[in-house]
Amino acid sequence: MSELVPIDDGNCFACGPENSIGLHLHFEPNPQGEGVRSRATLPEQFQGWRSIAHGGIAMSLLDEAMAHAAGLAGHRGMTASMNVRFRKPVPIGKPVEIFGRVAWERRNVLGLEARVLDEHGTLLVQADGHFVSMGPLDAADDRRNPAATS
Secondary structure, eight states: OOOOOOOOOSOOTTTOTTOTTSOOOOOEEOTTSSSEEEEEEOOGGGBSSTTBBOHHHHHHHHHHHHHHHHHHTTEEEEEEEEEEEEOSOOBSSSEEEEEEEEEEEETTEEEEEEEEEETTOOEEEEEEEEEEEEEESOOTTOTTOTTSOO
């Protein structure tokens, strides 16, 4: 059996533009500091309790922020572990901001942090995690690679 190589082909549930049922997150370098940022308004299909995002969806926001922060740092990272702290519900139908950053790097392991804030800047959910670098983000057919041909 061949080893799987992580390639972003546009079908990622969290950020893939080709995934018709996905979150369609778009991350950019955070203009106010280090790491990455995205803005989103979650629709009803991602609801858990009424008007509240499902906890797994909130965790997906955090995981994707960490993955994009790893990518910004030049790593093709995969989640090894993640600790999540839910502080307040993530709302459905209201804007949120999602942030991720690399806190440290050691060999092929990255320590990452992520958080989701509401439109007033209130912390809703946060996480820290460890990602394993699967190598540099350099595959020509990976849409996250800035050198890739579109």
